[in-house]
Each structure stands twice: as C-alpha cells, then as structure tokens.
Amino acid sequence: MALLQISEPGQSTAPHQHRLAAGIDLGTTNSLVASVRSGTADTLPDAQGRHLLPSVVRYRAGQAPVVGADALAAAVTDPLNTIASVKRLMGRGIEDVRHIGTSLPYEFVPGSSGMPLLHTAAGNLSPIEVSAEILRALKTRAEETLGGELQGVVITVPAYFDDAQRQATRDAGRLAGLNVMRLLNEPTAAAVAYGLDKGSEGIIAIYDLGGGTFDISVLRLNRGVFEVMSTAGDSALGGDDMDRAVAGWLMQQAGIEDDAGHGQLRHMLQVARSAKEALTVETSTPVCIERDDGTRWEGYLSRETLNELIAPLVEKSLVPCRRALRDAGVRTADIGTVVMVGGSTRVPLVRERVAVFFGAEPMVNIDPDQVVAVGAAIQADILAGNKPDDEMLLLDVIPLSLGIETMGGLVEKIIPRNTTIPTARAQEFTTFKDGQTGMSLHVVQGERELVENCRSLARFELHDIPPMVAGAARIRVTFQVDADGLLNVMAEEETQGVKSSIEVKPSYGLSDGEIETMLRDSMAHAGDDRDARRLREEQVEADRVLEALRAALAADGDELLNAAERALIATAAQALETARAGNDYRAIKAAIAAVEQASSAYVERRMNTSISKAMAGHAVDEFKSQ
C-alpha cells in the first residue's frame, strides 16, 4: 500500500500523479538509495534501520548472491568470492586491473572485450553484473519502502568517470531492471543537495573524496541553474588508499610479510580502516592484529602517525584541484563555498588542508555519506515529472577530451574537456581505396598527444558507404555527447545522402548483444514471465505518452493545431488507448510509435514556440556593452 502523499501547498502535481523515483549513490565502499517524499529528500534504510549498503557481493555455487553487510562479514574468510570495491573495475581493462591488482585479491580471467571477468564460485562474472546485484538490492529496498514500482532512477557517477565507466554503470542499471533517467555527476549531486536555498549565487567548489575516487568540481550557481565550470579528479585515489597506507605501516610494526595471504590482507585493511575512523575523534587508538599463525600483535596508532602516512595522498588530491581552478578561470579567492562529500572527508587532516587551500571553512552539515544520494533523489523527482514548475537546471560538462586516432598513433581532439553537454562536433572523412564501403574509427579519451597515453573508448565500424572512386566520398561523422556524458556516433555520406550503419565495439565494455543475453538469462534465473513484464512496461509507457499528450493539448492544443491536425492526433491516441487495454505488447508498442509519428510536427511547433517566447522582447542590441 502506498504511503499517503501530502503535497506542499502550491505544488501543481496532484497527489495521485506522483511518480516514484529514486536517486542512487553507487559508491565504491557503500551505496545508498534516496527518494523525495512529501517534499523532502531522504535516504531509505533497510529493515534493520541501516542506510548504508556496503558495496559488497558474495557469490556461492548454486545459491543466490548475498549483498551488503552479510557479504562484508565473509570478506575475510572467503576473499576470492566476496567482491568489494567493484566500482574500481567498471569500464577498466586487464592492464588497469593489474595496476590496482595487488590491493584487490580476486582472480581475473579475460573477457570478450578488454574487460576482465571475475572468477567466482558462481561462475565468471563481469563487474557490470556485480554492480547490477547491488542495484537490484537497492531497487527492492526502495520499492518495498515506497510501496510501488520505481518509474525511474538517477544513478550517480564520479564526475571524472570516462565514457567506458559511465556506459558500464548504465548497463548495470539496465541489467538490474531499472529505468536510468540520468547519470548524474557526484559533485553536482552534492551541490544540488546543498543548494536548496534557491536564492544563493556564487562559485562553489565540491571536494569529493570517496572510498576509491576523488573528484573536484567548480560550479557556478545562479538562480537555480547549476553550471559546471570545470571538473577534474583522480579515479584511483580515495579512502581505500589511506587504509592501505596504514595497513602497510601496521604490517611493518607486526612483522607481517608483503606476501601474506588474502585473508590476512583483508584483516589488515579492516583493522587499518577502523583505526583511521577512530582517529577522527581520538588522538590515539589501540590496535590489535591477528596473525595467520594465531599470534597477536597489539599496539597504538596516533593521529600524528596517521597524518604522516596520509599526507602525501592528501597533497595528491590538491593537484586536480589546481587544474580545475585553472580550467574554470578562477582563483581560490573567487570560491565562496567549499562542499565536502564522501566519508573520507571526515578525516581531520583532509578538512584542515582543504580549508587552508581554498581559504574557506568547508561545509559539512549534510552527512557526507548521504549528500550525493539526496541530491540524486532531488533530480530524480524533477526528471520523473513530479515538479513541472521547478526552476532547477543542471548544466554539466564532459570531463575528458574526446579524440580520434589518426596516422602515426596521434590523437586529434574532437571535443575538448569541460565542454558543456549536450554537445556535438562533426568531422569530414573520405575513402582511400576505390569502392571502399567501410571505415573504422578509433575513439579515445584523454589529454595526451599519443593514442597509447589515452584511454581507448571504442572502435566505431562504419558500414554501407556507397562505393566510389577513392577520395570522392564525403563522409560526415557526427560525434554527439548526451546529457549523461555518453558518446553517440552517426555517419552520413553527403554526396549521396546515405546514412552509414555503425557497429560499436567498446574497448572495455559489453556489446548490446551481450547485454541482451544477460538480460534474458537473468530473467530466466529470476523466474520472471518475460512477456508479462514486457506487457507491463509497454502499458506504463503508453500511460506516460497519453498523459503527456493530454497535458500538452490542454495547454496549447487550440493555439497550435488546426482541426484536421487535431483529429489525426486524436485518432492515433484513441488507437493507443484501445491497444493499451489489450494483452499484445507488440500492438501497444506499434500504437505508441504511431502516436509519436502523428504528433511529431506538433512537438516541434511547441518547442519552437517556447524558444520564441524565451527570446521575445529581447533585441540583438541588448548584448552591446555600455
């Protein structure tokens, strides 16, 4: 039974139209889900009242996987099958994994693309599937708490995540059966959570130090519009590294060798983490280590020693900070507010250094573990359509330059970093052989000149180029980055107006075919009736389309459409209503397409009218300076 929704006075959405939406913080160490209820955004706890869900999944042969605190408990005894910090593996290849490898005691086997699979007792799994398990657990929690099916979610990602990492996150959402409305950058989410006072204006720095990643973003807030000016970070720097530094010192003190077993390493890391956390309030804390051979070591860790061990890591975080300020064209003096995000920002040394660097006391009033999920929930609420009058708008940027490989292993930059999204750039290519019908483009991300120093994103294979004399073809390739920061490539041969079909071969991800297979398999595994689910999905979509159409016609149908046009749309809508009442999901899908087709001119007219209204009453002269 759904909880009664109590609307705020003035809210134009009628209670029964409230769509269930949630924001998900899929973190390296912990994950959370939050939702807006009765006007406030809150994180949702589980049955035991715990808000944080440890991002740990344990696999056992022939049994369902275990997610969360129960899985974490097994990390020490069953390290190879208990997967933690899977976020560090999303969109990564085998070389990256080797680099992080010593700290992650898993067994890797090669996968179909460059992405490695994790070898567990339940089979070889991709990091995407592991993340999907975590998302599934949060989906269940949210749906049980909110009393209904989620219409859509917003999942957060580090601002510095590249295309492969973002795509992997989106794929995990899809696999978990979620409608991912937007991938939101974590620092932006934090700014949204704090920016509840719509009147505030200024330049904000978001310092986000999580378990495994560090992000710094510089944003300008002006009357409800958050504009990201720049973003930078280190996708391999976080609280986990602090734990490792402390664990290393403890191992020395306790006389434990580097080649200790996986279980011993896990134990060391847990002891190190507890000690680090205790030192947030204490100046000294007792430490007790169980060695593999059954003996113990007891000692103390002081805050002074902790500070010495982690100081280089904190300094490392300031490098991207300087870069972000430079890219934004601002100085530290221009920063009005600093927001701290991520559990690791509780460490006293971090707060001290950040306060000194930015010359401002950092804001910490919202629980740094929850702030990202809260911000995501606020945006999810808006994207789901629950707040049609809300003025908030997020203008985000692409964090890394996109380029293509050219002759000699060089990179030609197509879209520079910190470009506001969505954005698109077109490039002209031609053929070099007579009758050539195909072409391959290698897209990379990064700031360096050589391909080998950048991250390989994917190979885009163009097919169906009309055969011509070498050099005669004019192939216009459009690189488009959407609001999620994901790249789409389109190509058209201009002299003949023929669109090329494009096959995407991700360097570190799953192809569409692989995801389809996984989706099919997971549904079979869950015992779901696939057709019943498809029918429900199409019915929900049909309701959405009809609702939107009704609202639009009520607003400006008379103004923008003549009787004949209106009748056409009405007929298509009627046909959809009939289909929706039936049992054939394919018929509903076709009827939806027909309605969209019938109303496409209307939709375009509406958009042009809004733009004209926004431009109305403004003369070109207004831009001239005094």
Place this chain on the structure above:
Amino acid sequence: MDLGVLDSRYRELQRTVHPDRFASAGEAERSLSMQQATAINEGYQTLKDPLKRGRYLLELSGYNLGDEPHTIRDTAFLMEQMELREALGEVRGSSDPFAALETIMERIATDIVSLQAQLRENFERAGAADLEAAAGALMKMQFFRRLQEEVMDLEAALEDELV
C-alpha cells in the same frame, strides 16, 4: 558584448530545451531537445569567446576567412611576441616563477583588451577596409591565445612539480 546579459539569456534558453526537461517525454521530443540544447551550447560558446565571436561576426559580414592567411607585418606586434616568448623562457630560472607567469598573463590580457577595442570599432564601421583590419586583429588575437595556452601549460607543469 555584455557578458552578464549573454549568460542570463543562455540560461533562460537552456531552461526551455535542456534534455532534463524532457527525461520522461517521448522519443521525438527527446531527440529535438538534444539538437536544440546542443545548438544553444554551441551558440553560447561562440559568442562568449572574443576570438570565436570575432570570426563569427566576420563571417556574417560576408568576409571570407578561408582566403590566404595574412602575414603579419606589424613589427611592433612581432617584437611584442618575441619579448613575451623570451620572458616565458626565463620563467623557470626566475626567483618567483609563478609571479613571473602572472606578469606575462597580465600583459597578454591588456593586449587582448586593446585588440577587442579595435575590433569593436572595426565592426561598427564595417567597411571593406575595416573588415580587413578586423581579420588582422583576429589573427593577432590567435597568437596571443596560443601564448596564453603555453603559459597555462607551464603553470600546470610547475604546479605538478611542486608535489
């Protein structure tokens, strides 16, 4: 260019068409919104940057920028470039490299401001000779832009070395 007005106009327009406004809408609307938002971003970037803006205005005036590149014969300008480059080369060896970079940046900023003043005049008069002069000024601005990039790269390198 009144940047304040440009900024608020930009935000108003994005509020109307941004994909976030259409996250729950149909295929056609989302695709249109993407195109419009992209175009608006493009327009904003072009108008905000003095170099891009200048080029755009030249194009609008019918001046063909694709013609043979101007060779810059302005000796005062060439001298300035050489001096700035020399100063840049001496930064590493100086007692306060960051201050030295700051000085260079300020000099370049002043030069760009005077070029902008010249461009304003050129575009207001908009005769054939003015457009020619504007093209020349834009070429000079490009030189300065490249220098700015080199200064920023050097600043980045120096900062990274600090750690």
